[in-house]
Amino acid sequence: MKLVIGNKNYSSWSLRPWLLMRALDLPFEEELVPLYREDSKPRLLQHAPSGRVPALHDGTLVVWDSLAIVEYLAEQYPGVAVWPRDTEARAHARSICAEMHSGFTALRSHMPMNLRASHPGKGQTPAVLADIARIDDIWQDCRRRHALEGPYLFGEFSAADAFYAPVVTRFVTYQVPLTELGDEYVETLRGLPAMQEWYTAALQETERIEASEPYA
Incomplete structure (x- = not known):
């Protein structure tokens, strides 16, 4: 999987799935697209139809929005406690x-x-x-x-x-x-x-x- 994120100093939405995947030791590659530059929007649109971060790529599948990404990870890793077990x-x-x-x-x-x-x-x-x-x-x-x-x-x-x-x-x-x-x-x-x-x-x-x- 590849996770596309924005600036780590500022991008709160990017932090959520990145932290979850890193803390739970889920394998992924990271690609950072700096935000609020002239070329930011075109670059982001190459990664997600929303033109926003975060976006998760799994083969040809693209999942965007932090909550959707979390739910997708929970489905892909049923043995990992993405959500509480109870x-x-x-x-x-x-x-x-x-x-x-x-x-x-x-x-x-x-x-x-x-x-x-x-x-x-x-x-x-x-x-x-x-x-x-x-x-x-x-x-x-x-x-x-x-x-x-x-x-x-x-x-x-x-x-x-x-x-x-x-x-x-x-x-x-x-x-x-x-x-x-x-x-x-x-x-x-x-x-x-x-x-x-x-x-x-x-x-x-x-x-x-x-x-x-x-x-x-």
């Missing part, structure tokens, strides 16, 4: 991933992902604070339910953690205060070797996307 936990995980996939627009708008930056306190509008509180509630609920099964949202690392990974980076960049369980989860995900690998690569990038630098 039926109820799996349904819960899908629900919180769908909520992240379609919601939290205030957080996305006012706290764009930017691993190289540090903007403590920036972007905390009332709508953003409401998004943060909801995410912290989700994390607390998951960790209380699955504390005995492991350190991630559903005990074992799963797609749910991959979907909330970009939020973890935002909370670090903007130094967002959280509950104790929320802070513990941030540190847990930051310590994941695959997450550290992504961070290392992101910090070495030199491209700058102005749309993701509102507080520069």
Whole structure:
């Protein structure tokens, strides 16, 4: 398989399937297309009809959109716990991933992902604070339910953690205060070797996307 992604410093959508595949040791090749250049759109259209990242190529098949990619991987690797193994936990995980996939627009708008930056306190509008509180509630609920099964949202690392990974980076960049369980989860995900690998690569990038630098 080949996974097409955007800039690691900025592309939250790319991080999700990349982190999932790397953390679960699913084999893939990576192709990075820098975003917001004059040739970005034509290049992306060569990889996916949406002209966006991420896109997963498996032979002649192309799967685009991070959630569709995750579901495809779950089908292709039934022996790997892409989703939690328990039926109820799996349904819960899908629900919180769908909520992240379609919601939290205030957080996305006012706290764009930017691993190289540090903007403590920036972007905390009332709508953003409401998004943060909801995410912290989700994390607390998951960790209380699955504390005995492991350190991630559903005990074992799963797609749910991959979907909330970009939020973890935002909370670090903007130094967002959280509950104790929320802070513990941030540190847990930051310590994941695959997450550290992504961070290392992101910090070495030199491209700058102005749309993701509102507080520069």
